[in-house]
Amino acid sequence: MTDLTLLGLSGALRAASTNRKLLREAARLFGPSTYTEADLNLPLYDGDDEAAQGIPEAVQRLADQIAAADAVIISTPEYNKGPSGALKNALDWVSRTSGKPWADKPVAVMSAAGGRAGGERAQAVLRGFMVPFQPRLLSGPEVHLADSSNQFDENGHLTGELYAQTLQSLMDKLRAEALR
Numbered sequence: 001m002t003d004l005t006l007l008g009l010s011g012a013l014r015a016a017s018t019n020r021k022l023l024r025e026a027a028r029l030f031g032p033s034t035y036t037e038a039d040l041n042l043p044l045y046d047g048d049d050e051a052a053q054g055i056p057e058a059v060q061r062l063a064d065q066i067a068a069a070d071a072v073i074i075s076t077p078e079y080n081k082g083p084s085g086a087l088k089n090a091l092d093w094v095s096r097t098s099g100k101p102w103a104d105k106p107v108a109v110m111s112a113a114g115g116r117a118g119g120e121r122a123q124a125v126l127r128g129f130m131v132p133f134q135p136r137l138l139s140g141p142e143v144h145l146a147d148s149s150n151q152f153d154e155n156g157h158l159t160g161e162l163y164a165q166t167l168q169s170l171m172d173k174l175r176a177e178a179l180r
Contacts, residue, residue, distance in 0.1 A: 004178050006033040007069035011076035011087035011122075013041055018112040018148035019075040021156050022167075026073050026110065028157075029164075030171040033070075038062050040090040050096060059093040066094065067101035071108070071178040072135075078113040078122035083129070091129055102133035106177035108170050110143035112151075118144030138173055141166050 008023035020037070027035040042058055043049070055063075066072060076083040094101060109126055111119025123144060130137055143166055145151055151158055158164040 004030075004033045004070040004175070005068060006030055006035045007065050007072045008035065008037045009040060009072065009074045009087065009090065010037065011040070011074070011084040011126075013084075013086050017077070018145065018152070019077050021152050022075045022110055022112045022143075022145055022148070023073055024156055025152070025158055026075070026108070026167055026171055029168045030071075030073075030175055036065060036069075038065055038090075040086050042086075042090055042093055045089055045092045045096070055097055056093075059090075060097060062090060063094045063097035063099070063101045066105065067099065069105065071106040071174050073108050073110065073174070074126065075110045075112060076119060076122045076126050078111060078115065078117075078119040081121045081125075083122045083126045087126070088129065091133075095133070100133070102130070102135045105135045106138070106174055106180075107135040108138045108174040110145070110167070110170070112145040112148035114148060116146050118146035118148070120144045136177055138170065138177065141169050141173075143167050143170055 010019045012019040111123040113119035153159050
């Protein structure tokens with residue numbers, strides 16, 4: 001199998017968040033790859049700051065990581081029925097960089113949340129946020145990990161067979177899209 005470059009973006013900034021766990025499980029199921037988790041702890045977007053100081057180094061690094069990746073996985077929590085502000089802020093900043101790092105990039109979206117819908121609303125909103133960037137956004141299968149704090153074993157693997165099978169299917173489709 002071909003060793004690909006896979007980039008993960010977690011909408012949750014906490015180191016032990018279930019969205020980070022879901023990304024790492026997705027990367028494992030994706031198969032042979034060089035996996036990197038992006039740092040979305042960025043300054044808030046402010047057009048005046050951009051005009052005065054330009055694109056922050058951390059933002060440019062993120063845009064370069066996106067551009068260099070063969071595929072991207074994004075996992076978002078659901079905060080007040082939408083994606084996190086950190087994730088939206090990162091998308092806004094990257095949109096200000098030169099070039100089009102997202103253009104034609106294979107992207108899989110997933111969500112992990114404490115509620116019974118597993119972040120379904122946040123994921124739907126996130127998909128809308130991605131439209132202007134024109135990635136090759138996979139339409140499914142959809143992974144909405146409900147009650148996420150109880151879905152991983154001590155090794156960070158999904159314990160529910162249906163979730164694991166669905167995530168495997170999504171990663172198989174992402175790999176195929178990256179190799180296309």
